[in-house]
Amino acid sequence: MRRSITFRLNGDEVTVEVEPHWTLLYLLREVFELTGAKEGCGMGECGACTVMVNGKAVVSCLYPVMEVEGKEVWTVEGLAEKSPEGLHPLQKAFIERGAVQCGFCTPGMIMSAKALLDENPNPTEEDIKTAISGNICRCTGYVQIIEAIKTVAEEGHGKGTA
Ligand code: FES
Numbered sequence: 001m002r003r004s005i006t007f008r009l010n011g012d013e014v015t016v017e018v019e020p021h022w023t024l025l026y027l028l029r030e031v032f033e034l035t036g037a038k039e040g041c042g043m044g045e046c047g048a049c050t051v052m053v054n055g056k057a058v059v060s061c062l063y064p065v066m067e068v069e070g071k072e073v074w075t076v077e078g079l080a081e082k083s084p085e086g087l088h089p090l091q092k093a094f095i096e097r098g099a100v101q102c103g104f105c106t107p108g109m110i111m112s113a114k115a116l117l118d119e120n121p122n123p124t125e126e127d128i129k130t131a132i133s134g135n136i137c138r139c140t141g142y143v144q145i146i147e148a149i150k151t152v153a154e155e156g157h158g159k160g161t162a
């Protein structure tokens with residue numbers, strides 16, 4: 001039986017009917033058509049589905065949809081939409097630093113980086129590595145990704161939504 005939940009999605013309050021067995025990833029992709037978060041492993045191991053819930057990076061493929069009630073969810077689409085220049089500084093830095101190849105890991109990687117910089121605007125390289133340790137990238141070798149996150153932190157652009 002469907003149930004109604006209300007939460008904030010990319011800054012706006014939304015109310016939606018859900019099946020209690022759905023995951024947050026299913027809700028985002030299939031109902032809201034926010035396809036930035038990807039389904040890779042579906043088992044919490046690849047990080048491709050990472051979004052932010054109440055400021056923390058979570059794997060949405062394992063996040064029960066009923067637990068979203070009353071919470072604040074951000075996806076990579078929201079970062080772009082709410083940034084005055086059309087892309088969040090992290091998104092720009094990933095492009096400029098060559099941290100995007102096939103792009104499958106990128107939305108999840110960016111959300112993990114965003115959660116890190118919101119909590120710790122001046123991370124060490126080790127902090128960055130730890131923050132993205134749950135995000136698998138098969139293409140880049142991680143060097144450019146770490147550089148991109150470092151650049152944003154150094155420029156002081158990490159904090160805040162936009
Ligand atoms: S799809 Fe969620 S961690 Fe892999």
Ligand code: FES
Nearest residue numbers: 101102137138139
């Ligand atoms: S850019 Fe292809 S998996 Fe990371």
